Amino acid sequence: MCGIVGLYLKDPAQASQLGALFEPMLLAMGDRGPDSAGWGVYGDEVPDGMLKLTLQSEDPSTPWDELMDAFRRDLDGDVDWFRNATAVVIKTRAEEAAVRAWLATNAPAISLMSVGSSIEILKGVGHPRLVADRFSLNQMRGSHIIGHTRMATESAVNMEGSHPFSTGLDLCLVHNGSLSNHNRLRRQLEHEGMSFETDNDSEVAAAYLTWRLRQGETLTQALEAALDDLDGFYTFTIGTRDGFAVLRDPIACKPAVMAETASYVAMASEYRALARLPGISQARVWEPEPGRVYVWEHAQQGVEETGT
Amino acid sequence: MSSFSLAEGSVRELNASLHAGGGQVGDNEWLITEPDGRHALACGLNEPMEVVIDGNAGYYCAGKNQHANVTINGTVGVGVAENMMSGRVRVRGNASQSAGATGHGGLLIIDGDASARCGISMKGIDIVVGGSVGHMSAFMGQAGRLVVCGDAGESLGDSLYEARLYVRGDVKSLGSDCVEKPMRDEHRAELRELLDQAGYDAQPDEFKRYGSARRLYNMHVDNARLDGGGGNE
Structure with missing residues (x-):
């Protein structure tokens, strides 16, 4: 069905x-x-030149604050983000490929649900x-x-x-x-x-x-x-x-x-x-x-x- | 007239009330409100009665109808009036797939369009559609009449037995063993009668008649090819 x-x-x-x-x-x-x-x-x-990404982790103890601090340090000092239950929405000037590579290294258990300027999955x-x-x-x-x-x-x-x-x-x-x-x-x-x-x-x-x-x-x-x-x-x-x-x-x-x-x-x-x-x-x-x-x-x- | 709001009662309560309807003349009219697309409304009716469903209904509306007149002031989902035996079902809007499927008798009128497989395996029901029908309509139709005032989709009347099909508009393609046949006086007369019953003033001369070429009734040894291919094309 x-x-x-x-x-x-x-x-x-x-x-x-x-x-x-x-x-x-x-x-x-x-x-x-x-x-x-x-x-x-x-x-x-988000404005031109920025991306909006939705991340999700099934682990409720995921340390999102620490993770996003690291994101700020490694990828984008001006990143904006908010949490919605098990998901996090990020607005950043970082490139998609750089984010994917960074996630694979730093947070392999986190899924990247959507990428775009408007979408959230x-x-x-x-x-x-x-x-x-x-x-x-x-x-x-x-x-x-x-x-x-x-x-x-x-x-x-x-x-x-x-x-x-x-x-x-x-x-x-x-x-x-x-x-x-x-x-x-x-x-x-x-x-x-x-x-x-x-x-x-x-x-x-x-x-x-x-x-x-x-x-x-x-x-x-x-x-x-x-x-x-x-x-x-x-x-x-x-x-x-x-x-x-x-x-x-x-x-x-x-x-x-x-x-x-x-x-x-x-x-x-x-x-x-x-x-x-x-x-x-x-x-x-x-x-x-x-x-x-x-x-x-x-x-x-x-x-x-x-x-x- | 009795009324029943589906915002207040369940489908099961509604159908039980209709089945216990009494059947006395003048005392067996029902107005059903807030149908909101619910399935299996007014199914299995077995008395002469007037039922109006005021809104859009879901799947299998007025299924297995016998003797009752059911009018839907809206659209219906899959399988409206499926396996109808007698009586009349009228849909004021569009109908989804398999309208009138396997119906043995009675009259189904759809003022809007019907989608795919309208009249599939019809066994004596009459169906009059004010708009168009989708693909594979009247598939394996055994008896009854299908009247389409608009167009028909692909493979009309595929593997047809003895149902008679009348289409006013274009037929995208005919199914296997379905052919156009000449309109004779008896066909114009029965079409006029069906259009009158539906309240349509279309003219029988504007329609073409389609029926079975009866090539599939018997086994043809030429179709039994060793490579397993072939079929009935």
Whole structure:
């Protein structure tokens, strides 16, 4: 099973409501995915030349203060950071590669969840209610957010196997379904220099998109290529810096429903997740077509649709 | 008229109330509010009754319906009116996949669009869709009529038996063994009747009829190739 939800606010004045509007969506999908939950939230953007990184440690005794003092000493004297439960968000002028190398040496048990100017990925094992409470989801601000509730089928229940998966700067992926060619695809991507932390099929989809985007393709091109190269069942939602995209496999094995009003675009595995949104009874509600790439972004008015 | 709010009672309580409905004329009308996408609403009805669901419903709404008229003022999830035996189900909005699946009788009307596999394995149900249907609609349809006022997606009527399909718009592709057939007077007459029952004023002459070429009814030895390939293309 698994549940997927996404919410994109058209009106920047609503940014302070994002978490409060989104939390009931995620929790409504708790019975589709009771073992883990997570989300990628976009907001609080850092200026050009800076990066925002989300780190997470499952060890509650992680000495974050000492670690960040060392970060300040070794990498960036002006680093800004804050802690949210088991996660830490860093705003820095240090380069991504330098941070990765530094973490590998100084804090190998800490996971780098997301890198970008706006994205924060927060996720963990446990019922979505507990994960939402842990990170105070209902307090979160931002322009858009995508989330996932997991019922594991392909690999272990742990934080690394939870969604979203980072797919590059300010990009993340959530997946409902299962891929049947992920082992072969993982080996191919390893030859291309991609590395993997889990046996999870969704991580392979994320790495596939990361690899395509590194070749200079647009997100739409990468998703159209995925239609040819990924075999299996999937509904994907992909968070981008400016919005989100939705793609379903050509047979449409996994559900998805969309809703749009003058003030938001929302997607979910089931309508139940949308039922508490304001104005939903007047919203346009429809099912995204299989094999068609849907993209909603700030820069555009309305929907970009491409298909096969 | 009785009313039931799903903000106050459970789906199980609702369905139990509907099943115990009494069946007296004039005393068996129900208004169901705050459905909020819940699954399995108004399932297994077995009396003549009028049920209005005021909002969007989830999966398997009005499944296994017998005798009742159910109207949904909103959209529905997967499998609306699945395995319907008789009665009428009307969806004022869009429907998700497998609408009317395996239905034996009755009339399903979808004023909006239906997505993939509309009328899959239909066994006598009539389905009238005001908008378009998705891929693999009427797959293995055995009996009944599917009327589509808009377009049909890929592989319409794949492996069709004797269900009759009428489409006004474009058909992206026909499934295996599904072919266009001539519209004769009896087809125009039955289509007019179905459109009238749904309250649509579309003209039968605007539709094309599709049905089974009946090439899959019998084993063809030419299909049993030694390399295991082939099939029914």
